[in-house]
Every structure is written in C-alpha cells, then in structure tokens.
C-alpha cells in the first residue's frame with residue numbers, strides 16, 4: 001500500500017515514540033499531522049521535516065483540543081479522509097496501588113484510555129471516509145503487570161480491550177477500518193525519567209505508613225532508569241509504519257524480545273509462577289518494563 005499523500009495523525013509527537021513515528025511516516029511520504037501539547041514542540045518537529053509535518057495543538061485530555069483536532073484533519077483531508085490515527089500519547093503514574101491517590105489513577109486513565117477513545121471518536125468520520133486504520137500504542141504491560149505499575153498496566157489493559165471492541169464493532173458494520181495494537185517492551189525514550197520524577201513526587205504525597213508498608217519503595221523508584229534492553233524509538237516507528245502500509249496488518253505487533261517474552265510468560269505460565277518471577281523484580285533491578 002503506497003503511503004504517498006495519505007494523511008496520518010499522531011498524538012504525543014513532541015518526543016519519544018510519537019516523534020519518531022511522525023518523522024518516519026513523513027520520510028515515507030505520508031502527510032503527517034502531529035499532535036503536541038506544547039506548540040513550540042510542534043514547530044520544532046515541523047522544521048525537522050522541512051516544514052512538511054503539520055503541527056496540531058493537542059492535549060488528549062482536553063475536550064476542546066480533541067474536537068478541534070478532529071475538525072482540522074476532517075477539513076484538511078476532505079473527501080480522501082484520514083488514512084491513519086496513531087494513538088501514541090501516554091504517561092506513567094507509578095506507585096503502590098494501596099496508597100496511590102485515586103486522582104493519580106484517574107489522571108492515568110484520562111491520558112492513556114479516555115484520551116485515546118475521545119480522539120478516535122473525533123477522527124472516525126475522517127477515518128471512515130478513507131477506510132483507514134487506527135494504531136493504538138499499548139505496551140507489554142497491556143498483557144503482564146509488574147508491581148507498582150498497576151495504574152499504568154490497568155490503563156494499557158483497558159486500551160487493549162477498547163481496541164478489541166472497536167475492531168470487532170467496525171468489522172461488524174463493514175466500515176473497512178482496521179484496528180492494530182502495538183505492544184512495545186522497553187524503549188529508550190524520556191518516559192523513564194518523566195515517570196521516575198512523577199513517581200517520586202507522588203511517593204512524597206503518600207501517607208507516612210506507606211514507607212513502613214513498602215520500605216524499599218523510594219529506593220526502587222529512584223533507581224528507575226532506561227533498561228539495558230531498551231530498543232530505540234525508531235524500531236517502534238518502523239512497526240507502526242508497517243501496520244499502516246501492509247495490506248493485511250496483524251491485530252497485534254510486539255516490539256523487542258522483552259515484549260515477546262512478557263506476552264509469552266503471561267500466556268503460558270500459571271499466575272502463581274508469574275508472581276514468583278515478578279514479585280522481586282522491581283526491588284532487585286530498580287525498574288519495570290513500560
């Protein structure tokens with residue numbers, strides 16, 4: 001399938017996987033609309049593409065931004081419609097579920113789940129016109145859950161369910177829209193640093209007994225860093241591009257050996273064994289897969 005001139009909207013394109021996707025898709029001939037929260041990031045990204053990438057102000061948790069982005073791509077693409085929507089914007093709120101403030105859990109879902117669903121709804125008229133594709137960036141944590149990643153993993157499990165529902169609903173009405181899930185393992189992006197800083201800030205808000213309940217928590221959170229097996233963001237971008245161009249895309253693509261191993265472990269092993277494998281993981285290595 002030739003990308004030439006086909007329009008794609010990527011959310012969370014200011015850095016990391018989203019930025020790599022926007023640049024990869026632009027290089028391959030797509031007409032890229034790049035959603036960023038900070039307009040300066042959009043301008044910088046557009047400049048990096050020689051002005052071809054169209055910046056779109058987009059905080060996926062703001063209804064007005066989402067509606068405006070939907071309108072913009074619908075009007076800009078006209079009858080041709082939107083070929084691809086890459087729901088990539090994401091964040092991590094880490095910490096023990098026992099004490100994690102419920103507002104943090106809500107914020108986690110606002111970005112990773114509700115934001116993705118809202119943007120999909122806003123773009124569906126244009127996606128229908130093109131009989132296009134929705135690519136949802138999930139995670140190996142959409143299949144397997146590490147300690148202190150409960151909120152994040154719950155949001156990615158929800159994104160997986162949303163993707164299955166959309167795929168089946170759209171197939172039922174023969175809308176011609178394919179829904180693809182990407183499950184990366186660890187990827188070298190700023191998310192590790194951002195999530196560590198957010199987790200430390202959250203941990204400081206926890207009640208004093210949290211430190212007794214989880215004595216090595218702060219130490220473990222402080223040790224969060226990009227794991228050695230992390231692949232470059234460009235590896236994920238190539239898989240996203242493939243999902244948008246191959247004639248018959250798979251429903252799920254895993255990126256990295258740790259993603260393949262994680263999914264296989266969750267699928268094959270009984271919970272009791274997975275518990276044994278994962279219970280000490282954060283404390284020993286100081287990080288968990290995103």
Ligand SMILES: NC(=O)c1ccc[n+]([C@@H]2O[C@H](COP(=O)([O-])OP(=O)(O)OC[C@H]3O[C@@H](n4cnc5c(N)ncnc54)[C@H](OP(=O)(O)O)[C@@H]3O)[C@@H](O)[C@H]2O)c1
Nearest residue numbers: 012014016017037059060089090139186187189190191290
């Ligand atoms: N890196 C990994 O190891 C890994 C592994 C598996 C899955 N993933 C998933 O891959 C996706 C991208 O992650 P990444 O590693 O590239 O992270 P990143 O480098 O931290 O980039 C996250 C992007 O999402 C944007 N974003 C955050 N909240 C947003 C909001 N409310 N509205 C719109 N955009 C928002 C950020 O914008 P700002 O710059 O404005 O903050 C940034 O552009 C996420 O869905 C993540 O869960 C990552």
